[in-house]
Amino acid sequence: xxxxxxxxxxxxxxxxxxxxxxxxxxxxxxxxxxxxxxxxxxxxxxxxxxxxxxxxxxxxxxxxxxxxxxxxxxxxxxxxxxxxxxxxxxxxxxxxxxxxxxxxxxxxxxxxxxxxxxxxxxxxxxxxxxxxxxxxxxxxxxxxxxxxxxxxxxxxxxxxxxxxxxxxxxxxxxxxxxxxxxxxxxxxxxxxxxxxxxxxxxxxxxxxxxxxxxxxxxxxxxxxxxxxxxxxxxxxxxxxxxxxxxxxxxxxxxxxxxxxxxxxxxxxxxxxxxxxxxxxxxxxxxxxxxxxxxx
Numbered sequence: 001x002x003x004x005x006x007x008x009x010x011x012x013x014x015x016x017x018x019x020x021x022x023x024x025x026x027x028x029x030x031x032x033x034x035x036x037x038x039x040x041x042x043x044x045x046x047x048x049x050x051x052x053x054x055x056x057x058x059x060x061x062x063x064x065x066x067x068x069x070x071x072x073x074x075x076x077x078x079x080x081x082x083x084x085x086x087x088x089x090x091x092x093x094x095x096x097x098x099x100x101x102x103x104x105x106x107x108x109x110x111x112x113x114x115x116x117x118x119x120x121x122x123x124x125x126x127x128x129x130x131x132x133x134x135x136x137x138x139x140x141x142x143x144x145x146x147x148x149x150x151x152x153x154x155x156x157x158x159x160x161x162x163x164x165x166x167x168x169x170x171x172x173x174x175x176x177x178x179x180x181x182x183x184x185x186x187x188x189x190x191x192x193x194x195x196x197x198x199x200x201x202x203x204x205x206x207x208x209x210x211x212x213x214x215x216x217x218x219x220x221x222x223x224x225x226x227x228x229x230x231x232x233x234x235x236x237x238x239x240x241x242x243x244x245x246x247x248x249x250x251x252x253x254x255x256x257x258x259x260x261x262x263x264x265x266x267x268x269x270x271x272x273x274x275x276x277x278x279x280x281x282x283x284x285x286x287x288x289x290x291x292x293x294x295x
Contacts, residue, residue, distance in 0.1 A: 002185045003101035003131050003162065004074045005203045005225070006039035007217040009210035010047035012256055013061060015267035021057060022267055027068040029211075029264060034072050036214030039221070041069050042206050045078035045103055046140065047252045052270035058090060063097045076206075080105035080135060084120050088127045095130045103133045103164060103206070108141035114149045125157040132159055133206075137166040137189060147172060151179035164189040164206050170196055177201045191217075191243045195236040198224050209243055211255050212262060212293060238291070245287040248280045258284060262293060 011033065014025035030041055043065035044050045044058055053061060062077045069075050077094035079102045081087040091102050106112070107120055125132055134153065138144040144167065153160045165173045166189025177186060177200055188197035191209040198204075198221070210217040216235055223232035246254045250273065257276045259266045261284075269275070276284070288294040 002203055003076060003133065004040035006221040007037070007204060007210050007214065008040035008042045008076065008187065008206045009033050009038045009214060009217075010042045010045050010206050010208050011065075012211055012252055012259065012266050013044070013048040013050075013053070014265075015270070017267060019268060019270055021053075021061060023064050025264075025266060026061070026064055029259075029266065030065060030068045032264075033210070033214050034069070037218035038073065038210055038214045039204065039218060040074045040076055040100075040206075041065055042076045042103060043078065045135075045206070046105070046137070047208050047211070047255065048078065049252065049270055049273070050078050052273070055086075055090075059093045059097075062094050062099060066098050074100035076101035076103050076133065078103045078105070079124075080107075082107040082110045084123050087120070087124050091124055091128045091130070091132075095128045099130060101131045101133055101162075102128065103135050105135040105137065106141050106143045106145050108143065111141075111143050114146055117143070117145055117149055118152060121153050121160060122157055125153075125160050129159060131161045132157075133162040133164050133185075133187065134160065135164040135166070135189065137164075139166070139168075147176040147179050150176050150184065151181075154180050154183045161185055162187060165197060165202075166190050168193065170200070173197060174200050191246070192236075192240055194220055195224065195232050198232075208246055208251055208255050209239060212246075212258050212288075213239070213242075213291070242287045242291045242293075245280075245284040248283060249276055254280070254284055257281060258288060258293075261285060261288065 079090035162185035
């Protein structure tokens with residue numbers, strides 16, 4: 001059984017002006033997401049500025065999200081690291097807190113070999129029982145989890161059940177699905193490719209776009225499940241210019257900027273992430289107006 005189907009939000013970590021985590025605001029935006037139809041809360045991932053959270057904060061943010069969600073939808077916790085021991089520790093803590101799934105980005109900077117990736121993921125998988133989503137985003141990590149590696153892991157580690165696919169390479173994603181013989185749940189890691197990924201067997205998305213338009217992203221997925229491909233196509237196409245603006249600078253700079261424009265008051269970014277450039281910010285505002293999020 002899949003951890004979730006549909007739209008999972010890669011939720012931001014709201015900050016106070018002094019850059020402390022704003023837990024009251026986190027509860028508020030989780031409630032807003034669930035009210036908007038989001039099917040899963042994905043906490044402490046890239047969009048949640050996990051790389052800038054201390055180990056203690058990482059644990060506390062995950063625990064808070066599980067508490068605030070209160071079993072209304074599944075919670076997937078980002079527990080990946082470029083250190084296998086750290087990934088194991090984070091994964092165990094998230095499991096103890098009650099996470100429904102774990103999202104494990106491939107080791108970054110180290111640039112593991114494919115055999116190293118197998119050893120890394122196998123080690124984490126054998127230390128926990130919670131279902132694991134592999135996260136392949138070579139544009140950030142410098143490390144590509146090849147289709148053969150995904151297939152080996154899915155077939156040999158029972159709790160490795162899914163892949164967040166963010167290579168932008170549909171041919172690679174198709175090969176991965178083919179090699180996994182129906183044993184892999186595929187989630188799009190790119191908002192601009194939700195519908196194409198679902199057409200080759202994907203069951204949803206882990207979405208940045210959902211932070212500002214949760215109902216639309218849910219409806220895109222649900223329309224596909226309902227067989228209304230034209231409606232799904234229309235939602236995907238409408239979103240493309242906005243999605244481009246949301247990735248015009250390094251994520252999550254634009255999405256936090258957008259949420260603040262909408263009055264959500266999610267606060268600043270932590271360095272080395274910096275304020276959005278004025279030209280890109282103006283273009284983002286323009287696309288938000290066109291989309292209907294701002295007047």
